[in-house]
Amino acid sequence: MTNEDLQNIITSLGTDLEFTTEASEFLNVIVPKEQLHSLCSQLKSHPELKFDYAFCITGMDWVPALGVIYHLNSTELKHEIVVKVMVDDRENPTLDSVHDVWQTADFHELEIFDFFGIKFNNHPKLRRLFLTPEWEGYPLRKDYVDEANMIIK
Amino acid sequence: MTDQQVQNKIKTEEYFINMGPQHPAAHGVLRLILTIDGEIIKNVEPDLGYIHRSIEKMCERDSYQQIVHLTDRMDYLSSHINNEAVCLTVEKGLEIEVSDRVKVIRTIIAELTRIASHCLWWGVMGMDLGALTTYFYAFRDREMINDIFEETCGARLTMNYNIPGGLMFDIHPNFVKRTKDFITHFKTKIPEYNLLLTDNVIFHKRTKGVGIITKEDAISFGVSGPVARGSGFSSDVRKHHPYSAYDRVDFKEILFTEGDTFARYQVRMMELWESVSIIEQLIDNIPEGETKTATKAVIKLPKGEFYQRVETARGELGVYINSTGNKNPYRVKFRSPGFSNLSILNHISKDVMIADLVATMASFDFVIPDIDR
Numbered sequence: 162m163t164n165e166d167l168q169n170i171i172t173s174l175g176t177d178l179e180f181t182t183e184a185s186e187f188l189n190v191i192v193p194k195e196q197l198h199s200l201c202s203q204l205k206s207h208p209e210l211k212f213d214y215a216f217c218i219t220g221m222d223w224v225p226a227l228g229v230i231y232h233l234n235s236t237e238l239k240h241e242i243v244v245k246v247m248v249d250d251r252e253n254p255t256l257d258s259v260h261d262v263w264q265t266a267d268f269h270e271l272e273i274f275d276f277f278g279i280k281f282n283n284h285p286k287l288r289r290l291f292l293t294p295e296w297e298g299y300p301l302r303k304d305y306v307d308e309a310n311m312i313i314k
Numbered sequence: 315m316t317d318q319q320v321q322n323k324i325k326t327e328e329y330f331i332n333m334g335p336q337h338p339a340a341h342g343v344l345r346l347i348l349t350i351d352g353e354i355i356k357n358v359e360p361d362l363g364y365i366h367r368s369i370e371k372m373c374e375r376d377s378y379q380q381i382v383h384l385t386d387r388m389d390y391l392s393s394h395i396n397n398e399a400v401c402l403t404v405e406k407g408l409e410i411e412v413s414d415r416v417k418v419i420r421t422i423i424a425e426l427t428r429i430a431s432h433c434l435w436w437g438v439m440g441m442d443l444g445a446l447t448t449y450f451y452a453f454r455d456r457e458m459i460n461d462i463f464e465e466t467c468g469a470r471l472t473m474n475y476n477i478p479g480g481l482m483f484d485i486h487p488n489f490v491k492r493t494k495d496f497i498t499h500f501k502t503k504i505p506e507y508n509l510l511l512t513d514n515v516i517f518h519k520r521t522k523g524v525g526i527i528t529k530e531d532a533i534s535f536g537v538s539g540p541v542a543r544g545s546g547f548s549s550d551v552r553k554h555h556p557y558s559a560y561d562r563v564d565f566k567e568i569l570f571t572e573g574d575t576f577a578r579y580q581v582r583m584m585e586l587w588e589s590v591s592i593i594e595q596l597i598d599n600i601p602e603g604e605t606k607t608a609t610k611a612v613i614k615l616p617k618g619e620f621y622q623r624v625e626t627a628r629g630e631l632g633v634y635i636n637s638t639g640n641k642n643p644y645r646v647k648f649r650s651p652g653f654s655n656l657s658i659l660n661h662i663s664k665d666v667m668i669a670d671l672v673a674t675m676a677s678f679d680f681v682i683p684d685i686d687r
Contacts, residue, residue, distance in 0.1 A: 184618030213533050217621070217632045217649040232621065232632070232649075236533055236547070239554075243619075265536030268657035276370075291363035291686065301371055311371075 162209075162240045164188040170210060171242075174203045187232070187243040197246045198257040204233065204244070205262050211235045212242065215263035220273035222302045223247065227254045227277055248279065258284040276301035326352045333671075335364050341438060342682030346659075353667050358660040366686040373646035378404050378478055378613040381646065386472035388650060389684035391431040392626035395424050397476040402557055403622040403633045404478040407615035414559075415603035416480045418596050421559035422493065423463070423475065425589040429500070430459040431627035432582050432589075435679045439579065440511050442676040443520050448511055455503055458496045462489065478613060480606035493597055497590055504586055512583060521576040525662050525674030528573060535658040539629020539651050540585065541678055544578035546571040551625040563595045578677040612641050628652055628679055652684040 167188055168180050178200075179191040192200050204212040217232035228247035235241070248254040258281035260267040270281045271290040278299035281287060289296060298305050334345040343364035349357040369388065373381045378400075385396035398420055405412060433456040440448025460470040466486045467475040475482055511517055527537065532545040542549040550567040552560040568584045570577035615637035623632040629651030636645040655678055663671050 184616075186621065215536055216538075216623075216630065217634060217647065219634055219645075219647040219649075221636070221645060230634075232634075236549075263536065264531070264534045264661070265654055265657050268653065272653075290361075291366045293363075300368060 162238065167210070167240060167242060170207065171200075171204070174207070175200045185243065187241055189243045189245060191245045191247070194246050194248050194256055198259060198262075201231070201244070201259045201262045204242075209238075210240075211237050213237070213263075215259075215265055215269075218266060218269035218273070220277040220279065220301065221245075222277060224303050225249065225251060227251060227279055227302075229256060229273060229279065231259075254279045255282060256280075257282050260284060275299075278302070328356055333668075341680060344680065344682050344685070348668070348671075350668065353669075355663050355666055355668060355671060358663045358671070360656055360659065362686055364686065365683050369687045370646050370648065373643055375642065377641055378615070378643070381643070382476060382478070383474055385648070386474060387683060388648060388687055389626055389628060389631070389652065389681045390471055391434060391681055392427055392628065392631075393472050394420075394427045394475060395624055395626045396631060397474065398424060398558070399622060399624040399626075399631050399633045401476045401478050402624065403620050403635050404613065404615065406622055407618070407620045407635065407637065408478070408609065408613065410479055410607050410609065412480050412607055413603035413605070414601040416605055416607075417559040418600050419481060419485055419605075420476065421563070422593055422596050422600075423466075423473075424558070425592045426459050426462065426493070426496075428627045429586060429589050430456045431679075432586055433459075435582060435627075436507060436511070439676040439679075440517075442672055443517065445511060445514070445517070448507075451503070451507065451510065455500055458492075458499065462492050462496065465489070465492070477606070479609040480604070484605045485600075490597055490600070493593065497593055497597075500586075501590060504583070504590075508583070512579070518576065520669075520673050521579060521677070522574060524575045524670045525666070525677065526573045527658060527662055529571075531658065531661060532573075535661065536654040537629070537658055538654065539625070539627075540568075540581040541578055541629065541655050543568055543581045544570050544677075545573035549630065551623050551630050555623060557622070557624060559596060560592075563592045565592050575673050575677040582679075614639060614641050615643070623649075626651060628681065628684065629655060648687055650684045650687060652680050652682075653687075656680065656685055 175196045177193050181189045204210050212233040212235050214234040214236050216234050219230040221228045221230055226247040226249050231244040233242050258270055270284055273279050274287055275290050275292055328349055328351045331348045331350055333348050335343040345361040347359040348355055369384050382397050382400045385400050386393040388396055433452040437449040437452030464470045466489050467473050527545045529546045532542045532547040538549045546569055553567045565588045568581045570581055617639040620635045623630050632649030634647040635643050638644045
Protein backbone atom coordinates (compact mmCIF):
# COMPACT_ATOMS: atom_id res chain seq x y z
CA MET A 162 0.00 0.00 0.00
CA THR A 163 1.36 3.43 -0.84
CA ASN A 164 1.95 6.11 1.77
CA GLU A 165 -1.03 8.13 0.45
CA ASP A 166 -3.39 5.19 0.92
CA LEU A 167 -2.03 4.62 4.42
CA GLN A 168 -2.47 8.28 5.24
CA ASN A 169 -6.09 8.25 4.03
CA ILE A 170 -6.96 5.32 6.28
CA ILE A 171 -5.04 6.52 9.32
CA THR A 172 -6.50 10.05 9.14
CA SER A 173 -9.89 8.67 10.13
CA LEU A 174 -8.48 6.88 13.22
CA GLY A 175 -7.80 9.99 15.27
CA THR A 176 -8.00 13.75 15.40
CA ASP A 177 -5.15 16.27 15.01
CA LEU A 178 -2.79 13.72 13.50
CA GLU A 179 0.14 15.17 11.59
CA PHE A 180 1.67 13.39 8.61
CA THR A 181 5.06 13.91 7.02
CA THR A 182 7.39 12.00 4.71
CA GLU A 183 10.05 14.67 4.76
CA ALA A 184 13.59 13.43 5.44
CA SER A 185 12.52 9.88 6.16
CA GLU A 186 11.87 6.80 4.06
CA PHE A 187 8.69 6.01 6.03
CA LEU A 188 5.38 7.80 6.45
CA ASN A 189 5.63 9.58 9.80
CA VAL A 190 2.52 9.99 11.92
CA ILE A 191 2.73 12.41 14.84
CA VAL A 192 0.03 11.65 17.36
CA PRO A 193 -1.10 13.70 20.40
CA LYS A 194 -0.16 11.77 23.52
CA GLU A 195 -3.75 11.40 24.72
CA GLN A 196 -4.58 9.39 21.60
CA LEU A 197 -1.45 7.21 21.57
CA HIS A 198 -3.00 4.06 22.97
CA SER A 199 -6.22 4.21 21.00
CA LEU A 200 -4.38 4.89 17.74
CA CYS A 201 -1.90 2.05 18.35
CA SER A 202 -4.64 -0.48 19.09
CA GLN A 203 -6.48 0.55 15.94
CA LEU A 204 -3.30 0.38 13.85
CA LYS A 205 -2.93 -3.22 14.95
CA SER A 206 -6.55 -4.29 14.63
CA HIS A 207 -7.67 -2.40 11.49
CA PRO A 208 -8.16 -5.03 8.75
CA GLU A 209 -6.43 -2.93 6.10
CA LEU A 210 -3.48 -1.93 8.29
CA LYS A 211 -2.61 -4.86 10.61
CA PHE A 212 0.57 -3.36 12.04
CA ASP A 213 1.45 -6.36 14.19
CA TYR A 214 5.26 -6.09 14.34
CA ALA A 215 6.84 -3.21 16.28
CA PHE A 216 10.39 -3.76 15.10
CA CYS A 217 12.01 -0.73 16.71
CA ILE A 218 10.94 1.46 19.62
CA THR A 219 13.20 4.42 20.26
CA GLY A 220 13.29 6.96 23.06
CA MET A 221 14.06 10.48 21.95
CA ASP A 222 15.01 13.81 23.45
CA TRP A 223 14.06 16.58 21.01
CA VAL A 224 14.76 19.33 23.56
CA PRO A 225 12.58 20.50 25.12
CA ALA A 226 10.13 17.72 24.22
CA LEU A 227 10.78 14.09 25.09
CA GLY A 228 9.14 11.34 23.13
CA VAL A 229 9.01 7.89 21.64
CA ILE A 230 9.33 6.71 18.02
CA TYR A 231 7.60 3.48 17.02
CA HIS A 232 8.69 1.77 13.81
CA LEU A 233 5.84 -0.50 12.77
CA ASN A 234 5.56 -3.19 10.15
CA SER A 235 2.73 -5.40 8.97
CA THR A 236 4.05 -8.93 8.54
CA GLU A 237 1.07 -9.81 6.35
CA LEU A 238 0.53 -6.68 4.25
CA LYS A 239 4.23 -5.65 4.20
CA HIS A 240 3.76 -1.91 4.68
CA GLU A 241 5.56 0.20 7.27
CA ILE A 242 5.03 3.46 9.13
CA VAL A 243 6.59 5.44 11.92
CA VAL A 244 4.52 6.77 14.80
CA LYS A 245 5.91 9.59 16.92
CA VAL A 246 4.59 10.88 20.18
CA MET A 247 5.90 13.81 22.20
CA VAL A 248 5.53 14.96 25.77
CA ASP A 249 6.57 18.46 26.85
CA ASP A 250 6.82 17.98 30.61
CA ARG A 251 10.47 17.19 31.42
CA GLU A 252 9.93 16.94 35.18
CA ASN A 253 7.33 14.22 35.10
CA PRO A 254 6.85 12.96 31.53
CA THR A 255 4.12 10.37 31.26
CA LEU A 256 2.81 8.36 28.32
CA ASP A 257 0.47 5.41 27.98
CA SER A 258 2.06 2.00 27.76
CA VAL A 259 1.36 0.01 24.59
CA HIS A 260 2.64 -3.31 25.96
CA ASP A 261 -0.86 -4.76 25.60
CA VAL A 262 -0.77 -3.97 21.87
CA TRP A 263 2.75 -5.22 21.11
CA GLN A 264 4.22 -7.27 23.93
CA THR A 265 7.77 -6.34 22.98
CA ALA A 266 6.99 -2.78 24.14
CA ASP A 267 7.19 -4.04 27.74
CA PHE A 268 11.00 -4.29 27.51
CA HIS A 269 11.54 -1.29 25.27
CA GLU A 270 9.53 0.93 27.62
CA LEU A 271 11.75 -0.20 30.48
CA GLU A 272 14.77 0.85 28.42
CA ILE A 273 13.20 4.24 27.64
CA PHE A 274 12.29 4.79 31.29
CA ASP A 275 15.84 3.94 32.26
CA PHE A 276 17.53 6.33 29.82
CA PHE A 277 14.95 9.10 29.32
CA GLY A 278 12.83 8.96 32.45
CA ILE A 279 9.52 8.72 30.60
CA LYS A 280 6.98 6.97 32.81
CA PHE A 281 4.45 4.65 31.21
CA ASN A 282 0.93 4.34 32.61
CA ASN A 283 -0.27 0.75 33.09
CA HIS A 284 3.16 -0.75 32.57
CA PRO A 285 3.31 -4.07 34.48
CA LYS A 286 6.50 -3.29 36.42
CA LEU A 287 8.39 -0.10 35.67
CA ARG A 288 11.95 -0.36 37.00
CA ARG A 289 15.56 0.41 36.18
CA LEU A 290 16.59 -2.28 33.71
CA PHE A 291 20.20 -1.48 32.81
CA LEU A 292 21.24 0.97 35.51
CA THR A 293 21.25 0.45 39.25
CA PRO A 294 18.06 1.37 41.16
CA GLU A 295 19.78 4.27 42.95
CA TRP A 296 21.11 5.87 39.74
CA GLU A 297 20.36 9.59 39.52
CA GLY A 298 19.28 11.21 36.27
CA TYR A 299 18.57 9.83 32.84
CA PRO A 300 21.76 9.45 30.77
CA LEU A 301 20.46 9.71 27.22
CA ARG A 302 18.81 13.07 27.85
CA LYS A 303 20.72 15.88 26.22
CA ASP A 304 21.07 17.83 29.47
CA TYR A 305 22.54 14.91 31.43
CA VAL A 306 25.95 15.68 32.90
CA ASP A 307 28.28 13.19 34.53
CA GLU A 308 31.74 14.67 34.67
CA ALA A 309 33.30 11.57 36.16
CA ASN A 310 32.21 9.08 33.51
CA MET A 311 31.74 11.12 30.33
CA ILE A 312 34.36 12.52 28.00
CA ILE A 313 32.99 15.90 26.97
CA LYS A 314 34.55 17.40 23.88
CA MET B 315 -0.45 -43.31 55.22
CA THR B 316 -1.23 -43.89 51.58
CA ASP B 317 1.08 -42.60 48.89
CA GLN B 318 -1.37 -39.84 48.10
CA GLN B 319 -1.42 -38.67 51.72
CA VAL B 320 2.37 -38.61 51.80
CA GLN B 321 2.44 -36.54 48.65
CA ASN B 322 -0.04 -34.08 50.08
CA LYS B 323 2.14 -33.62 53.15
CA ILE B 324 5.24 -32.69 51.12
CA LYS B 325 5.03 -29.00 50.55
CA THR B 326 7.29 -26.60 48.75
CA GLU B 327 7.32 -22.86 48.84
CA GLU B 328 8.32 -20.32 46.23
CA TYR B 329 11.64 -18.58 46.58
CA PHE B 330 14.04 -16.43 44.57
CA ILE B 331 17.26 -17.67 43.10
CA ASN B 332 19.85 -15.85 41.03
CA MET B 333 20.88 -17.49 37.79
CA GLY B 334 23.95 -15.49 36.89
CA PRO B 335 25.46 -12.96 36.45
CA GLN B 336 28.19 -15.59 36.27
CA HIS B 337 26.34 -18.60 34.95
CA PRO B 338 27.90 -20.80 32.25
CA ALA B 339 24.61 -21.09 30.34
CA ALA B 340 24.31 -17.34 29.92
CA HIS B 341 27.62 -17.12 27.99
CA GLY B 342 28.28 -13.76 29.56
CA VAL B 343 27.10 -11.58 32.34
CA LEU B 344 23.33 -11.92 32.28
CA ARG B 345 21.48 -12.14 35.58
CA LEU B 346 18.12 -13.87 35.67
CA ILE B 347 16.11 -13.60 38.86
CA LEU B 348 14.15 -16.84 38.98
CA THR B 349 11.12 -17.42 41.15
CA ILE B 350 11.00 -21.15 41.61
CA ASP B 351 8.85 -23.73 43.33
CA GLY B 352 11.04 -26.79 43.76
CA GLU B 353 12.54 -27.15 40.34
CA ILE B 354 9.63 -25.52 38.52
CA ILE B 355 10.11 -21.96 37.30
CA LYS B 356 7.29 -19.54 38.10
CA ASN B 357 8.81 -16.30 36.85
CA VAL B 358 11.96 -15.10 35.09
CA GLU B 359 13.04 -11.50 35.51
CA PRO B 360 16.13 -10.49 33.57
CA ASP B 361 18.39 -7.90 35.19
CA LEU B 362 20.65 -6.31 32.61
CA GLY B 363 23.44 -3.80 32.47
CA TYR B 364 26.45 -5.73 33.71
CA ILE B 365 28.22 -4.95 30.45
CA HIS B 366 26.30 -1.80 29.52
CA ARG B 367 28.58 0.89 28.08
CA SER B 368 25.96 3.24 26.67
CA ILE B 369 27.20 2.91 23.12
CA GLU B 370 24.25 5.02 21.95
CA LYS B 371 25.42 7.95 24.08
CA MET B 372 29.01 7.54 22.91
CA CYS B 373 27.76 7.67 19.30
CA GLU B 374 26.34 11.16 19.92
CA ARG B 375 29.86 12.30 20.75
CA ASP B 376 31.74 10.59 17.90
CA SER B 377 32.08 11.07 14.16
CA TYR B 378 30.44 8.66 11.75
CA GLN B 379 33.71 6.86 11.02
CA GLN B 380 34.26 6.29 14.74
CA ILE B 381 30.78 4.90 15.32
CA VAL B 382 31.56 1.96 13.06
CA HIS B 383 34.24 0.78 15.46
CA LEU B 384 31.96 0.91 18.48
CA THR B 385 29.50 -1.52 16.90
CA ASP B 386 32.07 -4.32 16.88
CA ARG B 387 31.63 -4.50 20.60
CA MET B 388 27.89 -5.13 20.53
CA ASP B 389 27.39 -8.54 18.98
CA TYR B 390 31.05 -9.46 18.73
CA LEU B 391 30.27 -12.69 16.89
CA SER B 392 28.66 -10.71 14.05
CA SER B 393 31.09 -7.81 14.19
CA HIS B 394 31.45 -7.51 10.43
CA ILE B 395 27.67 -7.41 9.94
CA ASN B 396 27.26 -4.75 12.63
CA ASN B 397 29.89 -2.60 10.90
CA GLU B 398 28.09 -3.14 7.62
CA ALA B 399 24.80 -1.96 9.15
CA VAL B 400 26.25 1.39 10.21
CA CYS B 401 28.11 1.84 6.93
CA LEU B 402 24.95 1.13 4.94
CA THR B 403 23.02 3.68 7.00
CA VAL B 404 25.66 6.36 6.48
CA GLU B 405 25.85 5.51 2.77
CA LYS B 406 22.08 5.79 2.57
CA GLY B 407 22.26 9.23 4.15
CA LEU B 408 25.05 10.38 1.83
CA GLU B 409 23.38 8.70 -1.15
CA ILE B 410 26.60 6.87 -2.04
CA GLU B 411 26.39 3.75 -4.15
CA VAL B 412 29.32 1.44 -3.39
CA SER B 413 30.86 -0.64 -6.17
CA ASP B 414 29.76 -4.20 -6.94
CA ARG B 415 33.11 -5.45 -5.71
CA VAL B 416 32.48 -3.99 -2.27
CA LYS B 417 28.96 -5.44 -2.16
CA VAL B 418 30.13 -8.94 -3.05
CA ILE B 419 33.09 -8.94 -0.66
CA ARG B 420 30.90 -7.64 2.14
CA THR B 421 28.38 -10.39 1.50
CA ILE B 422 30.99 -13.16 1.40
CA ILE B 423 32.56 -12.02 4.66
CA ALA B 424 29.13 -11.58 6.26
CA GLU B 425 28.26 -15.17 5.43
CA LEU B 426 31.63 -16.41 6.71
CA THR B 427 30.89 -14.48 9.89
CA ARG B 428 27.49 -16.17 10.11
CA ILE B 429 29.09 -19.61 9.74
CA ALA B 430 31.67 -18.78 12.41
CA SER B 431 28.94 -17.54 14.74
CA HIS B 432 26.71 -20.57 14.17
CA CYS B 433 29.72 -22.84 14.72
CA LEU B 434 30.37 -21.27 18.09
CA TRP B 435 26.67 -21.49 18.97
CA TRP B 436 26.57 -25.17 17.99
CA GLY B 437 29.62 -25.91 20.11
CA VAL B 438 28.31 -24.22 23.23
CA MET B 439 24.77 -25.50 22.75
CA GLY B 440 26.12 -29.04 22.97
CA MET B 441 28.23 -28.04 25.94
CA ASP B 442 25.26 -26.51 27.78
CA LEU B 443 23.44 -29.81 27.42
CA GLY B 444 26.42 -31.86 28.59
CA ALA B 445 28.08 -32.83 25.30
CA LEU B 446 31.55 -31.32 25.57
CA THR B 447 32.91 -32.80 22.32
CA THR B 448 30.86 -30.47 20.12
CA TYR B 449 32.84 -27.53 21.45
CA PHE B 450 36.13 -28.90 20.11
CA TYR B 451 34.68 -29.87 16.73
CA ALA B 452 33.16 -26.43 16.24
CA PHE B 453 36.20 -24.46 17.35
CA ARG B 454 38.48 -26.46 15.05
CA ASP B 455 36.46 -25.32 12.02
CA ARG B 456 35.79 -21.81 13.28
CA GLU B 457 39.53 -21.32 13.62
CA MET B 458 39.94 -21.62 9.85
CA ILE B 459 37.51 -18.73 9.30
CA ASN B 460 39.28 -16.58 11.86
CA ASP B 461 42.56 -17.25 10.07
CA ILE B 462 41.04 -16.06 6.79
CA PHE B 463 39.82 -12.89 8.50
CA GLU B 464 43.18 -12.31 10.13
CA GLU B 465 44.98 -12.51 6.82
CA THR B 466 42.61 -10.14 5.05
CA CYS B 467 41.94 -7.50 7.67
CA GLY B 468 44.35 -8.10 10.51
CA ALA B 469 41.82 -9.02 13.18
CA ARG B 470 40.15 -12.26 14.09
CA LEU B 471 37.05 -11.09 15.93
CA THR B 472 36.45 -7.33 15.93
CA MET B 473 37.29 -6.81 12.31
CA ASN B 474 36.67 -3.15 11.45
CA TYR B 475 36.91 -4.01 7.78
CA ASN B 476 34.02 -1.79 6.64
CA ILE B 477 34.21 1.96 6.39
CA PRO B 478 31.50 4.31 5.13
CA GLY B 479 31.96 4.19 1.37
CA GLY B 480 33.53 0.76 1.05
CA LEU B 481 36.23 -1.37 2.59
CA MET B 482 39.34 -0.38 4.45
CA PHE B 483 41.52 -2.19 1.90
CA ASP B 484 41.24 -4.86 -0.77
CA ILE B 485 41.10 -8.58 0.03
CA HIS B 486 44.33 -10.50 0.51
CA PRO B 487 45.55 -12.41 -2.60
CA ASN B 488 45.04 -15.69 -0.71
CA PHE B 489 41.47 -14.88 0.30
CA VAL B 490 39.66 -16.64 -2.57
CA LYS B 491 41.74 -19.81 -2.39
CA ARG B 492 41.53 -20.13 1.38
CA THR B 493 37.80 -19.49 1.40
CA LYS B 494 37.29 -22.20 -1.21
CA ASP B 495 39.47 -24.61 0.76
CA PHE B 496 37.43 -23.86 3.84
CA ILE B 497 34.13 -24.44 2.04
CA THR B 498 35.34 -27.78 0.67
CA HIS B 499 36.47 -28.77 4.16
CA PHE B 500 33.33 -27.50 5.91
CA LYS B 501 30.94 -29.34 3.61
CA THR B 502 32.34 -32.62 4.90
CA LYS B 503 32.00 -31.42 8.50
CA ILE B 504 28.33 -30.43 8.66
CA PRO B 505 27.26 -34.12 8.25
CA GLU B 506 29.66 -34.94 11.10
CA TYR B 507 27.94 -32.32 13.26
CA ASN B 508 24.63 -33.97 12.48
CA LEU B 509 25.93 -37.43 13.34
CA LEU B 510 27.33 -36.21 16.63
CA LEU B 511 24.47 -34.09 17.97
CA THR B 512 21.46 -33.66 15.66
CA ASP B 513 20.61 -37.36 15.57
CA ASN B 514 21.42 -37.97 19.23
CA VAL B 515 18.46 -39.40 21.16
CA ILE B 516 19.38 -37.69 24.43
CA PHE B 517 19.60 -34.40 22.59
CA HIS B 518 16.14 -34.93 21.10
CA LYS B 519 14.69 -35.60 24.54
CA ARG B 520 16.23 -32.43 25.91
CA THR B 521 15.07 -30.17 23.08
CA LYS B 522 11.88 -31.43 21.42
CA GLY B 523 8.75 -29.76 22.75
CA VAL B 524 10.80 -27.49 25.03
CA GLY B 525 10.35 -23.71 25.06
CA ILE B 526 7.62 -23.50 22.44
CA ILE B 527 7.01 -20.08 20.85
CA THR B 528 3.90 -19.65 18.73
CA LYS B 529 4.07 -17.56 15.58
CA GLU B 530 1.68 -14.94 17.01
CA ASP B 531 3.83 -14.53 20.13
CA ALA B 532 7.00 -14.33 18.04
CA ILE B 533 5.56 -11.41 16.06
CA SER B 534 4.09 -9.64 19.07
CA PHE B 535 7.34 -9.89 21.05
CA GLY B 536 9.37 -8.60 18.10
CA VAL B 537 11.41 -11.79 17.90
CA SER B 538 13.66 -12.11 14.85
CA GLY B 539 16.37 -14.26 13.35
CA PRO B 540 16.57 -18.06 13.68
CA VAL B 541 14.41 -17.90 16.81
CA ALA B 542 11.54 -16.38 14.81
CA ARG B 543 12.06 -18.68 11.84
CA GLY B 544 11.87 -21.71 14.12
CA SER B 545 8.28 -20.58 14.82
CA GLY B 546 7.39 -20.09 11.16
CA PHE B 547 7.68 -16.29 11.23
CA SER B 548 9.31 -15.31 7.96
CA SER B 549 11.58 -12.49 9.09
CA ASP B 550 14.79 -12.82 7.11
CA VAL B 551 15.96 -9.28 6.30
CA ARG B 552 18.14 -10.70 3.53
CA LYS B 553 14.96 -11.81 1.75
CA HIS B 554 12.51 -9.04 2.65
CA HIS B 555 14.80 -6.00 2.43
CA PRO B 556 17.82 -7.15 0.43
CA TYR B 557 21.02 -5.18 0.89
CA SER B 558 24.59 -5.59 -0.43
CA ALA B 559 24.66 -8.58 -2.83
CA TYR B 560 21.79 -10.63 -1.42
CA ASP B 561 19.52 -9.71 -4.33
CA ARG B 562 21.81 -11.50 -6.78
CA VAL B 563 22.20 -14.82 -4.99
CA ASP B 564 19.80 -17.69 -4.75
CA PHE B 565 19.10 -18.97 -1.26
CA LYS B 566 16.22 -20.29 0.79
CA GLU B 567 14.81 -18.81 3.94
CA ILE B 568 14.73 -21.70 6.39
CA LEU B 569 11.39 -21.97 8.16
CA PHE B 570 10.19 -24.48 10.73
CA THR B 571 6.77 -24.37 12.33
CA GLU B 572 7.24 -26.37 15.55
CA GLY B 573 8.60 -23.38 17.47
CA ASP B 574 10.48 -25.50 19.99
CA THR B 575 14.16 -25.60 20.88
CA PHE B 576 14.85 -28.34 18.35
CA ALA B 577 13.25 -26.30 15.54
CA ARG B 578 15.50 -23.34 16.32
CA TYR B 579 18.45 -25.72 16.33
CA GLN B 580 17.49 -27.09 12.91
CA VAL B 581 17.06 -23.60 11.44
CA ARG B 582 20.64 -22.73 12.29
CA MET B 583 22.02 -26.06 11.08
CA MET B 584 20.30 -25.62 7.71
CA GLU B 585 21.37 -21.98 7.51
CA LEU B 586 24.96 -23.27 7.52
CA TRP B 587 24.22 -24.96 4.18
CA GLU B 588 22.58 -21.80 2.82
CA SER B 589 25.57 -19.67 3.84
CA VAL B 590 27.90 -22.16 2.17
CA SER B 591 25.78 -21.96 -0.98
CA ILE B 592 25.78 -18.13 -1.00
CA ILE B 593 29.57 -18.05 -0.69
CA GLU B 594 29.97 -20.63 -3.48
CA GLN B 595 27.82 -18.53 -5.81
CA LEU B 596 29.88 -15.40 -5.21
CA ILE B 597 33.46 -16.49 -4.58
CA ASP B 598 34.37 -17.17 -8.22
CA ASN B 599 32.72 -14.02 -9.54
CA ILE B 600 34.06 -11.19 -7.43
CA PRO B 601 33.74 -8.24 -9.84
CA GLU B 602 36.62 -5.88 -10.44
CA GLY B 603 36.25 -2.36 -9.21
CA GLU B 604 37.08 0.20 -6.59
CA THR B 605 37.08 -0.88 -2.96
CA LYS B 606 36.44 2.63 -1.72
CA THR B 607 34.12 5.40 -2.76
CA ALA B 608 35.70 8.64 -1.66
CA THR B 609 33.91 10.46 1.13
CA LYS B 610 34.83 13.73 2.74
CA ALA B 611 37.22 13.47 5.66
CA VAL B 612 34.50 14.85 7.92
CA ILE B 613 31.23 13.17 7.08
CA LYS B 614 28.11 15.23 7.65
CA LEU B 615 24.79 13.51 7.02
CA PRO B 616 21.97 15.72 5.73
CA LYS B 617 19.21 16.64 8.15
CA GLY B 618 16.83 13.73 8.51
CA GLU B 619 16.22 10.25 9.80
CA PHE B 620 17.83 7.14 8.37
CA TYR B 621 16.97 3.55 9.13
CA GLN B 622 18.74 0.47 7.89
CA ARG B 623 18.37 -3.12 8.96
CA VAL B 624 20.56 -6.13 8.35
CA GLU B 625 20.37 -9.80 9.27
CA THR B 626 23.07 -10.68 11.78
CA ALA B 627 23.63 -14.23 12.96
CA ARG B 628 21.15 -13.48 15.76
CA GLY B 629 18.45 -11.68 13.84
CA GLU B 630 17.40 -8.25 12.75
CA LEU B 631 19.79 -5.44 13.67
CA GLY B 632 18.30 -2.02 13.01
CA VAL B 633 20.32 1.18 12.98
CA TYR B 634 18.38 4.41 13.41
CA ILE B 635 20.32 7.62 12.89
CA ASN B 636 18.75 11.01 13.48
CA SER B 637 20.90 13.74 12.01
CA THR B 638 20.68 17.49 12.35
CA GLY B 639 23.34 18.04 9.70
CA ASN B 640 26.32 18.13 12.04
CA LYS B 641 29.40 15.92 12.06
CA ASN B 642 27.96 14.01 15.00
CA PRO B 643 24.61 12.25 14.93
CA TYR B 644 21.87 13.73 17.11
CA ARG B 645 20.63 10.32 18.17
CA VAL B 646 21.61 6.77 17.30
CA LYS B 647 19.54 3.76 18.24
CA PHE B 648 20.60 0.17 17.76
CA ARG B 649 17.65 -2.18 17.62
CA SER B 650 19.54 -5.26 18.69
CA PRO B 651 18.11 -8.71 18.03
CA GLY B 652 19.16 -10.07 21.43
CA PHE B 653 17.22 -7.46 23.40
CA SER B 654 13.93 -8.15 21.66
CA ASN B 655 14.47 -11.91 21.74
CA LEU B 656 15.15 -11.78 25.47
CA SER B 657 11.78 -10.14 26.08
CA ILE B 658 9.94 -13.38 25.30
CA LEU B 659 11.98 -15.52 27.71
CA ASN B 660 9.69 -15.00 30.70
CA HIS B 661 6.61 -15.72 28.60
CA ILE B 662 7.80 -19.18 27.51
CA SER B 663 9.56 -20.21 30.72
CA LYS B 664 6.58 -20.38 33.06
CA ASP B 665 6.08 -23.80 34.65
CA VAL B 666 9.10 -25.42 33.06
CA MET B 667 12.10 -27.08 34.72
CA ILE B 668 15.34 -25.15 35.28
CA ALA B 669 17.17 -27.58 32.99
CA ASP B 670 14.71 -26.75 30.20
CA LEU B 671 15.42 -23.05 30.65
CA VAL B 672 19.10 -23.80 30.03
CA ALA B 673 18.22 -25.64 26.81
CA THR B 674 15.93 -22.81 25.71
CA MET B 675 18.55 -20.15 26.38
CA ALA B 676 21.14 -22.15 24.46
CA SER B 677 18.83 -22.16 21.43
CA PHE B 678 18.35 -18.38 21.66
CA ASP B 679 22.10 -17.87 21.16
CA PHE B 680 22.39 -14.78 23.35
CA VAL B 681 25.42 -12.55 23.15
CA ILE B 682 25.14 -10.34 26.20
CA PRO B 683 26.95 -7.19 24.94
CA ASP B 684 24.38 -7.23 22.12
CA ILE B 685 21.58 -7.02 24.68
CA ASP B 686 23.28 -4.47 26.95
CA ARG B 687 24.97 -2.28 24.32
